[in-house]
Amino acid sequence: MAIAKAERLMNLALCLLGTRRPLTKRELRSSIEAYIEAGGDDSFNRMFERDKDDLRELGLVIETVEGIEGDIGYLARRDSNRLPPITLDAEEAAALGLAAKIWQQARLAGAASGALQKLRAAGMPLAGDGADYDAGQPHSALEPRIPAHEAAFEPLMLACRDRRPVVFDYRKSNAARPEQRQVEPWILECWRGHWYVAGWDREREAERVFRLSRITGKVRSRQGAFTAPVPDHVTVRETVESWAGETATGTARIKLRAEHGYPLRARALTVRELDGGWDELEIPNGHGLDAWLVEFGPDVVVLEPAELRAEVIDRLRAVAKG
Numbered sequence: 001m002a003i004a005k006a007e008r009l010m011n012l013a014l015c016l017l018g019t020r021r022p023l024t025k026r027e028l029r030s031s032i033e034a035y036i037e038a039g040g041d042d043s044f045n046r047m048f049e050r051d052k053d054d055l056r057e058l059g060l061v062i063e064t065v066e067g068i069e070g071d072i073g074y075l076a077r078r079d080s081n082r083l084p085p086i087t088l089d090a091e092e093a094a095a096l097g098l099a100a101k102i103w104q105q106a107r108l109a110g111a112a113s114g115a116l117q118k119l120r121a122a123g124m125p126l127a128g129d130g131a132d133y134d135a136g137q138p139h140s141a142l143e144p145r146i147p148a149h150e151a152a153f154e155p156l157m158l159a160c161r162d163r164r165p166v167v168f169d170y171r172k173s174n175a176a177r178p179e180q181r182q183v184e185p186w187i188l189e190c191w192r193g194h195w196y197v198a199g200w201d202r203e204r205e206a207e208r209v210f211r212l213s214r215i216t217g218k219v220r221s222r223q224g225a226f227t228a229p230v231p232d233h234v235t236v237r238e239t240v241e242s243w244a245g246e247t248a249t250g251t252a253r254i255k256l257r258a259e260h261g262y263p264l265r266a267r268a269l270t271v272r273e274l275d276g277g278w279d280e281l282e283i284p285n286g287h288g289l290d291a292w293l294v295e296f297g298p299d300v301v302v303l304e305p306a307e308l309r310a311e312v313i314d315r316l317r318a319v320a321k322g
Contacts (some may be wrong), residue, residue, distance in 0.1 A: 001068055007035040012051050013060055017081065022073025023063040027070050150212040153188070155219040156197050160185045165202070165222040165231075177322050178216045184226045185206070189240040196240050200228040211291075252285035252308050254293070255301040264296070290315060 011032045014021060028037040029044055039042040052074070056062055061080040062301075065073045088096070152168065159166045166185055171178035186198040191316060194211055201208040258277045265271065268281040280303070283289075288313035293300050302309040 004034065006031065008047075009051055009054060009058075013055055013076065015072060016060070016062060016076035017078060019075050021046075022063070022067065022075045024067075024073050028074070033293075044120075052181070064206045076205070121158050140208050150195060150215065152215040152219045153195060155221070156185055156212070157188055157220060160187055160197070163226055164220050165224060165226065166220055168219045169217045171214050176318055178214075181210070183210070183224075184228060185242075186230050188212075191240060198240050200226070202227065207239060243253055250285045250305070251282050252289065252305060253303040254283060255279070255303060256281050256296075257299040260299040261296050272301055294319070 009257055011034070012028065015028060018225075023031075025045070025048060028048070029038075035044055035048065038047050052117075053061060061075050062074055063080075065075065067073055113169055145256075156166065163184075165182065167180060167182050170181045171177040175299045182202040183197070184202065187198055189196050189198065194213060196209050196211050198209045200205070243315075251269065253262070255274065255278050258279055264281060264283060268283050270282040272280045274280055279309050285305070285308060290308055293302060293312050294310075294315045300312075304313050
């Protein structure tokens with residue numbers, strides 16, 4: 001049904017954009033197959049009015065014109081619906097070219113490639129167009145990539161875009177079994193190489209952040225509108241960073257095996273060499289640090305605080321139980 005409606009809206013938009021004179025509802029009905037099959041006049045009128053409102057909501061400027069004989073006609077003038085010229089400075093063009101190289105998923109790669117081709121056709125110089133830049137040749141040993149191997153990534157990306165509630169099974173790091181969560185997804189964020197989705201947990205009636213790698217099974221869409229307001233992008237990004245451990249509320253002392261855990265060493269406030277091939281580090285302690293430390297396995301030992309040590313032990317025991 002969603003595809004049929006999208007096709008109907010596209011056909012209506014093409015008719016209104018392609019005509020040089022206003023078209024009456026009778027003429028539009030005879031030109032669009034979905035309207036011909038609509039049934040009675042009342043059914044057609046309701047469908048047409050909804051479609052016209054939807055196109056206007058999408059930004060199409062539709063004019064209503066009264067003819068000499070009193071008939072009402074509709075058209076969408078190309079001049080009124082033409083986007084202004086696109087202008088990008090050097091930094092913006094470079095950012096777009098770089099963004100197109102980041103995504104590795106086939107679904108997003110095609111869209112990014114198509115967008116860049118349209119910008120080039122419009123005369124926009126982008127990364128990869130100049131003599132000093134060859135899109136087919138790497139320019140350094142480092143190339144930005146954002147991998148998204150989790151099966152939950154694509155359905156959640158679409159749910160965030162379309163504002164659709166979802167249901168999925170989620171296993172917390174300290175839980176032996178997954179449990180079902182009903183979520184209104186707001187945004188996907190990548191942090192420390194892991195993808196997170198932030199949204200509204202309907203059962204807990206609170207904002208929550210979920211790591212995609214801990215979602216088990218399929219993400220299932222649900223009908224209906226969101227029940228909670230969606231905060232702005234900046235607020236959600238800060239929530240993800242705080243939930244994943246970016247915002248420090250104190251410090252922690254850990255033992256780290258020598259020549260291991262370089263991400264931890266990069267964040268260390270102090271480092272002291274110990275005997276036996278270990279170092280003692282003081283690192284920022286915030287929400288989610290226990291989950292991060294577990295990833296280093298036997299190369300990390302938490303010294304203090306005691307609460308953090310207990311949380312890491314609980315998580316390791318849950319992993320050991322499978």
